[in-house]
Amino acid sequence: MQESQKSSRAPASPTSGGPNRRTVLRGSAAVAAAAASATVARATPASLQAAATMEPSLVNAWALGRASFGVTRDMLNDVAQRGLDGWVDWQLQPLQIDDSALEARLASFEWLGWSAAEMNDHPTKEVWEIAHEARAVRLLRATYSKRQLFERIVEFWTDHFSIYGSADDTFVLKIVDDEEVIRTHALGRFQDLLQASARSPAMIAFLDNDTNVVGAAQENYAREVMELHTLGVDGPYTENDVRELARCFTGWTYWKPWESMTQYGEFRFRPQQHDTGAKTVLGVQLPAGGGIEDAEILLDHLADHPSTIDFVTTKLAKWLLGYAPPQAAIDAARARWIATGGEIREVVRSLLSEESIRLARPWREPKLKRPFHWIVSLYRATGIDLPTPTDTIWMIWNLGQPPFQWKAPNGYPDVEGAWASLLMPRWQQAAVFGQGWYWSSPHTIGDIRALLGSTPMSGWAQHLSMLLTGGTMRPREVKRIQQYINGFSQPTDQIVGEALELVASSPSFGRY
Amino acid sequence: MGKHNRLGVLQDRLPRITLAASGGPARDVLVFVMLRGGMDGLSLCVPYADPDYAWQRGNLALPGPGQVDGVTDLDGFFGLSQAASALLPAYLAGDLLFVQTAGSPDPTRSHFDAMKFIEGGVPNQAAPVITTGWLGRHLAGVPAVSPAAKLRGVAIDFTAPLTLAGAPATLSIPDPSDFAFNGYQSSRLARQEVLRDLYAFESQPIRGAAEATLDTIDLLAGLNFENYVPSGGAVYPDTEFGDRFKAAAALIKAGIGIEAIEIDRGGWDHHDNLGPVSGQMAEMLAELSQTLLAFRLDLGVLMNDVTVAAMSEFGRRVDANGSGGVDHGRGGCMLVMGGHVNGGQVLHDWVGLDPAVLDDKALPVRIDYRDVLIEILRDRMGNAAAGALFPNHVPTDWGIVS
Numbered sequence: 001m002q003e004s005q006k007s008s009r010a011p012a013s014p015t016s017g018g019p020n021r022r023t024v025l026r027g028s029a030a031v032a033a034a035a036a037s038a039t040v041a042r043a044t045p046a047s048l049q050a051a052a053t054m055e056p057s058l059v060n061a062w063a064l065g066r067a068s069f070g071v072t073r074d075m076l077n078d079v080a081q082r083g084l085d086g087w088v089d090w091q092l093q094p095l096q097i098d099d100s101a102l103e104a105r106l107a108s109f110e111w112l113g114w115s116a117a118e119m120n121d122h123p124t125k126e127v128w129e130i131a132h133e134a135r136a137v138r139l140l141r142a143t144y145s146k147r148q149l150f151e152r153i154v155e156f157w158t159d160h161f162s163i164y165g166s167a168d169d170t171f172v173l174k175i176v177d178d179e180e181v182i183r184t185h186a187l188g189r190f191q192d193l194l195q196a197s198a199r200s201p202a203m204i205a206f207l208d209n210d211t212n213v214v215g216a217a218q219e220n221y222a223r224e225v226m227e228l229h230t231l232g233v234d235g236p237y238t239e240n241d242v243r244e245l246a247r248c249f250t251g252w253t254y255w256k257p258w259e260s261m262t263q264y265g266e267f268r269f270r271p272q273q274h275d276t277g278a279k280t281v282l283g284v285q286l287p288a289g290g291g292i293e294d295a296e297i298l299l300d301h302l303a304d305h306p307s308t309i310d311f312v313t314t315k316l317a318k319w320l321l322g323y324a325p326p327q328a329a330i331d332a333a334r335a336r337w338i339a340t341g342g343e344i345r346e347v348v349r350s351l352l353s354e355e356s357i358r359l360a361r362p363w364r365e366p367k368l369k370r371p372f373h374w375i376v377s378l379y380r381a382t383g384i385d386l387p388t389p390t391d392t393i394w395m396i397w398n399l400g401q402p403p404f405q406w407k408a409p410n411g412y413p414d415v416e417g418a419w420a421s422l423l424m425p426r427w428q429q430a431a432v433f434g435q436g437w438y439w440s441s442p443h444t445i446g447d448i449r450a451l452l453g454s455t456p457m458s459g460w461a462q463h464l465s466m467l468l469t470g471g472t473m474r475p476r477e478v479k480r481i482q483q484y485i486n487g488f489s490q491p492t493d494q495i496v497g498e499a500l501e502l503v504a505s506s507p508s509f510g511r512y
Numbered sequence: 513m514g515k516h517n518r519l520g521v522l523q524d525r526l527p528r529i530t531l532a533a534s535g536g537p538a539r540d541v542l543v544f545v546m547l548r549g550g551m552d553g554l555s556l557c558v559p560y561a562d563p564d565y566a567w568q569r570g571n572l573a574l575p576g577p578g579q580v581d582g583v584t585d586l587d588g589f590f591g592l593s594q595a596a597s598a599l600l601p602a603y604l605a606g607d608l609l610f611v612q613t614a615g616s617p618d619p620t621r622s623h624f625d626a627m628k629f630i631e632g633g634v635p636n637q638a639a640p641v642i643t644t645g646w647l648g649r650h651l652a653g654v655p656a657v658s659p660a661a662k663l664r665g666v667a668i669d670f671t672a673p674l675t676l677a678g679a680p681a682t683l684s685i686p687d688p689s690d691f692a693f694n695g696y697q698s699s700r701l702a703r704q705e706v707l708r709d710l711y712a713f714e715s716q717p718i719r720g721a722a723e724a725t726l727d728t729i730d731l732l733a734g735l736n737f738e739n740y741v742p743s744g745g746a747v748y749p750d751t752e753f754g755d756r757f758k759a760a761a762a763l764i765k766a767g768i769g770i771e772a773i774e775i776d777r778g779g780w781d782h783h784d785n786l787g788p789v790s791g792q793m794a795e796m797l798a799e800l801s802q803t804l805l806a807f808r809l810d811l812g813v814l815m816n817d818v819t820v821a822a823m824s825e826f827g828r829r830v831d832a833n834g835s836g837g838v839d840h841g842r843g844g845c846m847l848v849m850g851g852h853v854n855g856g857q858v859l860h861d862w863v864g865l866d867p868a869v870l871d872d873k874a875l876p877v878r879i880d881y882r883d884v885l886i887e888i889l890r891d892r893m894g895n896a897a898a899g900a901l902f903p904n905h906v907p908t909d910w911g912i913v914s
Binding site: 207208211212213215216217218219220223227228233239242368371398400401407408410413416417418419420421422423424425427428431432434435437476477480481484487494497498501502505506507510 | 549621625643667671699706714717779836872
């Protein structure tokens with residue numbers, strides 16, 4: 001057997017996956033012409049009880065909320081023109097969406113696209129500095145990419161294949177994983193994503209597979225790939241399957257700096273460390289003498305397994321449709337998975353169909369934004385600029401969800417109970433944001449005032465609720481905030497900032 | 513002490529007089545610690561005298577008392593890792609109990625399932641959907657120790673642990689010194705009232721969290737965490753975990769009616785390079801034990817009204833793997849510390865480490881974690897119905913607290 005780094009590895013394909021770093025950087029640096037100041041069709045906030053007669057514009061607003069990091073006026077205009085299905089179809093071909101404004105912002109991160117070895121050998125930056133900048137890149141992409149649905153799905157896979165970016169040796173390896181595994185395959189075939197993740201040096205380092213060797217198999221990755229990435233914890237595997245699968249993965253490692261400075265951080269299969277004995281995993285019999293293909297066969301088996309299809313489809317449905325998604329929507333998405341051989345793009349398309357959205361009724365079953373989502377949606381809705389994202393990351397740290405910092409392999413939780421009792425950091429940041437007081441964000445109260453335009457004070461709450469929630473804010477919240485504003489006779493800086501603060505702190509803005 | 517055989521343990525399990533649940537002394541504050549990742553209890557409370565320990569652990573085995581890097585004898589059979597020697601004062605004072613062979617009866621070796629069942633309090637059961645935790649149900653089921661208490665439970669963390677789910681007046685507060693309501697202070701109360709109204713119609717758990725947050729602002733603002741000086745010469749490790757215990761001590765001393773605090777420490781998943789003498793495990797044990805030492809010194813006599821319970825979702829296998837680590841196992845070691853803990857001993861139901869008696873290469877679970885918690889909740893937390901917090905379980909009394 002030959003040592004191999006590339007066996008059956010799918011090349012990063014810009015057509016099958018999302019935008020990878022090369023295409024991002026190739027794009028024109030020209031900033032797209034500012035969108036014309038098209039006004040949003042003013043939707044009357046409908047009673048939440050009137051789901052059956054929910055206005056199409058509000059259905060769309062809720063659907064966009066689920067499919068993005070925050071609804072903007074531009075998005076509402078887009079969906080009004082394209083229709084929901086058309087908007088989703090457009091978003092599912094992210095490379096065809098011009099993202100040059102974002103690319104211009106990313107140009108200062110010179111290491112984007114570098115190999116792990118190059119980053120490790122950066123002339124001026126330590127790896128932890130690059131890792132910190134990578135969190136800022138994540139913030140910029142989530143905030144400014146026009147490929148919003150793609151970024152939401154990237155977020156999903158980042159948690160599904162969660163890697164703690166400050167574990168031993170994952171600082172730059174996670175950056176490579178983000179580009180070459182998550183972003184390359186986010187809308188591609190699940191099988192390719194899984195195979196790429198299994199070869200990801202960051203995953204190998206995080207789950208210790210680099211120490212999984214013949215004669216002394218070590219089960220960390222083998223267990224989690226079945227429990228978390230594919231079959232789910234209730235899937236049909238046994239402790240014996242865990243140990244047998246661990247044997248399949250013996251010898252899967254990556255080049256260490258002391259082995260090769262130039263190949264550092266590349267996948268490496270070491271045949272002499274591979275257990276060549278016969279194995280049986282999940283009923284699949286592997287004859288003696290196998291090599292790298294032992295685990296490849298099992299990964300393909302896992303990717304196609306009915307339990308995987310159920311588990312991952314249901315989890316995606318929870319991500320996009322709600323904590324308790326309707327079974328019919330899950331079933332439809334699962335059927336698309338099976339029909340397309342696991343094309344994630346088609347599964348997402350099914351979940352975001354107008355039919356599935358209406359079944360899920362997000363206006364009745366709103367989700368709680370996680371902290372990262374919450375702050376990004378605030379920047380998106382207001383258009384307040386993020387000129388110093390590496391500083392803003394510290395705010396996100398205080399909010400509780402810095403990128404790539406969840407320490408366990410199960411990813412940041414996406415259940416309401418995990419975040420519901422952490423309102424104070426949001427309220428704190430809403431106040432600071434409203435007044436323009438955050439040390440790293442050079443916007444001023446004048447920028448907040450500009451959001452109000454010529455709206456009379458008596459209409460501020462309504463105006464800001466449209467801006468921040470696209471009309472999905474409950475009328476009683478709008479009314480209560482307006483009542484507070486009415487207590488001020490003059491549009492002072494204080495009440496300008498507080499009006500925004502209260503809308504940003506409201507339950508409706510916290511939901512999506 | 514010296515209760516290293518099963519008989520010794522049985523002698524501790526005599527019927528005892530239970531403190532009056534009502535009209536008795538004020539209830540303890542419980543500090544619950546989840547050591548997430550699967551802590552290797554065999555590297556903390558080491559069965560150095562078991563003939564099957566050293567050969568299975570190989571070079572991860574800790575030497576016996578008196579040898580280089582050797583353990584400190586606890587009872588003639590178990591020894592304490594040198595890395596954890598900061599626990600000795602509490603042990604020798606009779607305030608610290610090790611519960612070896614402890615754990616959840618659920619056989620899963622999945623971190624996340626094991627934690628879910630332990631925190632939900634429903635191991636080994638086909639529970640429908642687990643939405644509340646045992647400590648949350650406890651707080652919901654007993655009246656507040658102080659009727660005016662605005663804050664009864666705290667997770668010193670960003671995310672809320674399942675253990676506390678369902679608890680009234682309970683918040684996640686990662687840093688109690690940073691709980692101020694920002695903005696113009698002249699309008700602070702008016703803005704807080706707006707938020708109170710906005711969240712009044714929300715569903716749970718958001719509504720309760722908003723209410724508790726608003727009710728807690730003034731309370732914490734008055735405590736001056738920034739300038740908190742520990743008592744008794746206590747020095748907390750300069751780590752997040754140490755900081756969080758220091759904050760817990762300040763909260764308890766403030767006497768604001770807090771009944772339960774959870775502080776987690778992850779990172780115990782040592783599949784490779786365990787390092788029980790000078791590596792990762794030793795460093796983490798040192799942090800844990802120095803933190804508990806500082807906490808005990810800091811609280812002083814208040815430790816008579818506090819119980820600390822620490823546990824992990826499972827222990828690790830007895831045999832070392834090829835990476836110098838240990839894979840997921842079953843039975844582990846709980847720690848219980850407090851002025852009314854029957855400490856100074858290693859409680860266990862030891863069956864040996866002969867591979868023939870192991871639970872698929874792991875220490876079998878012989879003492880149900882629920883039994884340990886039920887005793888604490890019943891005898892120190894004033895919950896006569898503590899057993900009912902863990903459905904379908906008939907508890908055994910082990911004499912954990914008095």
